[in-house]
Amino acid sequence: MDITNIEDEVYDFDNIFFQKVSSVVEEGLDFIENNHLIEPKENYVMLIDYLGTVINYFHNLDRSFMDSTFKKLQSDVNNLNGLYKKQKDILQNVEEIFKKNFKKQSNVIRVYTQEILEYKSADNLSNEEKIELKILLDYYKELDAVCFETFKSIFKEDCKYLLDSLLVVLNSKTYYLHEMFWHKAADSEAVQRLFRIQKIDGDISSKNYITHKLDVMLPYSKEYQYFKDCLRIYK
């Protein structure tokens, strides 16, 4: 079976299916490259949940906390994170996408489906036609399996590439969000007061804040483990 046509169809499908995420990735990578931004090797994406909570908390203490750049960046990170999670889900549901999306628009599959339908809708098939239909159904089964394997291989590779690139963009922007946030926190009188009242040791930093949280938290809870993992980023 010649799979060139199927491969071409999958590439065309992917171009449309991933159009949006692809343009976000391209734009994000260009932004990093053009501005020589840092691409950390530490996993800052892991901090997103913690950052969201602490940003809200400090914002409630000090309303002057967020400037327009910070708001833009926070919204950017949230959107990228949503897109990243969606892309991860897509990678887990390849078979469903094949059945629901790809098969409907594949010409290769459509030709055979149509032919089968024509046979099936006809009244009184002759014995010869019944044999032809059987051959066709067997071939369709084989074609479906080949199509799926071809689709899975190309689609997964494209999806994984975009997922990895998206992660690079998301991680870099989360790093900048984290840094901008803690620089602002260090300058905020309300946050300085909070650190004094809660007797948090050392300067105003994420590391000291998390260390303090761990000190007052119930050990071995899920949240405790999460904060312990977050702490690994700070050297």
Next chain:
Amino acid sequence: MSENIDYSVEDIEKFLEITRLENDKPQSASLHKLLSVQNKIAIFRDIDPDELKAIIYDLKFVKYKFKDYIIKQGDISENIYFIIQGDCQVFSDDKLVATLVPGIIFGESAAIFKTKRNASVICASQDATLLSFCIDEKNVEFCAQALFTLYKNLASEINAKLESSNAAFIKK
């Protein structure tokens, strides 16, 4: 969605300021020391320094005195140790089983397999300097290559230890 975020020149200046601050930030003393001796430590061979920084945490250069416990049998901890200076002795159920010298790594098996310490390690010289660290195996998304190389190097170390104990056993 993200493509709608339009950063102005002023916004970008704030990004660049963060980059400048990061580049000017002094490296922690332990990290600086580690990177300067990276090539001398077999398990860190062939690892990109930026990735090495990202896959290890709780990095400390620790000094011990004679008879200080470094590891206690039955304890749970994920630290791996590398002897820089001084000697250490390994005791299993209070029986001396090995003497460790500079350049040797220990504690890796409990760290990798998340098991209790299977022996105690005590400082056997007047003093000893050890490099202690943990591996952040969760950072696989950003440092898969570095983690692969590190585990490969650790496997070589474990293999060398097994070969040497086999040789000692045959000699007996």
